Amino acid sequence: MIETVVLDVGETITRDDRYWGAWADWLGVPRHTLSALVGAVVAQGRDNADALRLARPGVDVEAEYRAREAAGRGEALDETDLYDDVRLALAELRRLGVRVVIAGNQTSRAGELLRGLGLPADLIVTSGDWGVAKPQPEFFERVLEVAQARPGSTLYVGDHPANDIFPAKAAGLRTAHLRRGPWGHLWADEPTVVAAADWRIDSLRQLASIVVG
Structure with a gap:
C-alpha cells in the first residue's frame, strides 16, 4: 500500500x-x-x-x-509554470489520505517560490535546502526521512531515469516514471527504464488509481 x-x-x-x-x-x-x-x-x-x-x-x-x-532577473515561478494536472492530482492524493511531498533538484530560492504557490502538499523541499542532490543516495535517505513511511510504501515520481527512477529504486522506493519533458519522452521505452519503473504514467492524475489499486 x-x-x-x-x-x-x-x-x-x-x-x-x-x-x-x-x-x-x-x-x-x-x-x-x-x-x-x-x-x-x-x-x-x-x-x-x-x-x-x-x-x-x-x-x-x-x-x-x-x-x-x-540584477533582479533571477528565478521566478508562478501558477503558469505548473502543469495543468498538478493541483488536481495532489489534492486527490491528500483526499485519499496519502502524504504528499515535493522534493527535487532545485535551489533554495526555487523552494521558497514553490512553497509560496500554496500547493496541496505536506512538505516542499529542494536539494538546495538539504545540501545534497540527486542522484546521490543521501538525497533519497532524506526523502525516506520526510516520507514518514517504509520504502516499500513510498512512491517516488519523476521524469528523469538517472536522477529519479534508478536511484529511487536502488533506495528501495517504489517508482513511477512520468513521460513528460525531454527526459521523460526520450527514455520512455528504454528497457532499463521499463524494468526499473513499477508504473509508467502520462499524467499525475493516474497516481490516485495507483494508490487505491
Missing part, C-alpha cells in the same frame, strides 16, 4: 520553459538555440548545465546565477 507520494519538481510539477528562456535571454542567445542545446545534452546523458557551457564556452554558471539575482 502506498502511504506517501514524493514528486520531483522540474518537468514533473513545473515546466522548464521559463527557466531556460530566462537563461537564453541572460546569455544573449536565441531561445531556440539554447533549447536545442538542452535537447542535445539530454540525449547524451550529460548535465543539463552543459547546455549553458556550450552556448557560452567558459561560462561560470554559479557566478552568472548570482549576477542574474543581483
Whole structure:
C-alpha cells in the first residue's frame, strides 16, 4: 500500500520553459538555440548545465546565477509554470489520505517560490535546502526521512531515469516514471527504464488509481 507520494519538481510539477528562456535571454542567445542545446545534452546523458557551457564556452554558471539575482532577473515561478494536472492530482492524493511531498533538484530560492504557490502538499523541499542532490543516495535517505513511511510504501515520481527512477529504486522506493519533458519522452521505452519503473504514467492524475489499486 502506498502511504506517501514524493514528486520531483522540474518537468514533473513545473515546466522548464521559463527557466531556460530566462537563461537564453541572460546569455544573449536565441531561445531556440539554447533549447536545442538542452535537447542535445539530454540525449547524451550529460548535465543539463552543459547546455549553458556550450552556448557560452567558459561560462561560470554559479557566478552568472548570482549576477542574474543581483540584477533582479533571477528565478521566478508562478501558477503558469505548473502543469495543468498538478493541483488536481495532489489534492486527490491528500483526499485519499496519502502524504504528499515535493522534493527535487532545485535551489533554495526555487523552494521558497514553490512553497509560496500554496500547493496541496505536506512538505516542499529542494536539494538546495538539504545540501545534497540527486542522484546521490543521501538525497533519497532524506526523502525516506520526510516520507514518514517504509520504502516499500513510498512512491517516488519523476521524469528523469538517472536522477529519479534508478536511484529511487536502488533506495528501495517504489517508482513511477512520468513521460513528460525531454527526459521523460526520450527514455520512455528504454528497457532499463521499463524494468526499473513499477508504473509508467502520462499524467499525475493516474497516481490516485495507483494508490487505491
